[in-house]
Amino acid sequence: MSYQKQSLSASKPDAVSGEDSILAVLSAEPENWALFMDIDGTLLELAETPDDIVVPPSLPANLDVLATRLAGALALVTGRGLDYADQLFSPFHFPIAGLHGAERRDPDGRLRKAEVTAEFERLKADLAAETAGWAGVLIEDKGAAVAAHYRLAPDRELELEPLMERALSRAGPNWTIQHGKMVIEIRPASADKGNAVEAFLAHPVFAGRRAIAIGDDVTDEAMFRTVNRLGGHSIRVGPLSPASEARGSIPSAEALRGIIETLAS
Ligand SMILES: O=P(O)(O)OC[C@H]1O[C@H](O[C@H]2O[C@H](CO)[C@@H](O)[C@H](O)[C@H]2O)[C@H](O)[C@@H](O)[C@@H]1O
Numbered sequence: 001m002s003y004q005k006q007s008l009s010a011s012k013p014d015a016v017s018g019e020d021s022i023l024a025v026l027s028a029e030p031e032n033w034a035l036f037m038d039i040d041g042t043l044l045e046l047a048e049t050p051d052d053i054v055v056p057p058s059l060p061a062n063l064d065v066l067a068t069r070l071a072g073a074l075a076l077v078t079g080r081g082l083d084y085a086d087q088l089f090s091p092f093h094f095p096i097a098g099l100h101g102a103e104r105r106d107p108d109g110r111l112r113k114a115e116v117t118a119e120f121e122r123l124k125a126d127l128a129a130e131t132a133g134w135a136g137v138l139i140e141d142k143g144a145a146v147a148a149h150y151r152l153a154p155d156r157e158l159e160l161e162p163l164m165e166r167a168l169s170r171a172g173p174n175w176t177i178q179h180g181k182m183v184i185e186i187r188p189a190s191a192d193k194g195n196a197v198e199a200f201l202a203h204p205v206f207a208g209r210r211a212i213a214i215g216d217d218v219t220d221e222a223m224f225r226t227v228n229r230l231g232g233h234s235i236r237v238g239p240l241s242p243a244s245e246a247r248g249s250i251p252s253a254e255a256l257r258g259i260i261e262t263l264a265s
């Protein structure tokens with residue numbers, strides 16, 4: 001059932017639906033493609049807490065080689081704060097969008113950060129205080145966004161929902177709720193991952209290329225819709241579900257890293 005959509009899309013002449021076809025299009029025509037990848041759950045396996053993720057030592061250099069093959073047309077598009085995500089791939093600095101698209105560093109190094117108001121700072125502190133006694137709930141301060149993680153306390157989801165909704169009303173119209181894997185976030189409403197992909201594609205390094213977007217979560221649906229509309233390819237890590245607009249899938253982050261390693265070698 002979950003593969004029905006995949007086989008439908010695979011029947012299209014230019015569908016990219018799995019590891020072999022991603023490898024094929026990128027290695028055959030690297031000058032024609034741009035690659036946009038999510039981080040958690042896509043390039044890296046999910047971990048119990050945000051700081052427990054492991055970056056395999058070969059990944060940053062493999063990404064750098066692949067980025068060079070694509071003449072720079074490779075960007076990371078993440079819900080993480082830009083600075084946090086950037087240091088995961090040190091010493092390389094790829095074009096990157098953080099906070100689900102609200103922060104961006106373009107290929108020319110131009111940086112756009114989201115504004116953090118004094119009221120938002122107070123709101124984050126209050127959320128941390130209100131959940132201080134909730135064992136297993138983690139509040140992740142991401143500057144202009146805040147995430148309430150319940151992976152270690154799944155029973156708290158129902159209590160976190162109204163708490164985050166109340167915090168959102170306090171934050172005002174410039175913020176929005178973002179659901180994710182065992183997490184509820186308040187993020188800037190100014191841009192989503194689809195907007196970030198379009199902004200990158202307007203830059204000369206990316207312009208004129210077709211986009212491949214690879215992600216694993218609800219937040220990635222915005223970039224899937226964008227690349228589908230623009231004639232690119234949308235790939236979900238994990239099984240396809242009818243709820244996703246991704247048209248292809250690869251089984252795991254490890255499989256994606258294998259593709260990257262092959263393309264880099
Ligand atoms: O857009 P992404 O790069 O996938 O980032 C989405 C969120 O990822 C992180 O949370 C998720 O991964 C954690 C580590 O594996 C996991 O513990 C958590 O349950 C997941 O929701 C990150 O902490 C968030 O800030 C990102 O928005």
Ligand SMILES: [Mg+2]
Pocket residue numbers: 038039040041042215216217
């Ligand atoms: Mg993800």
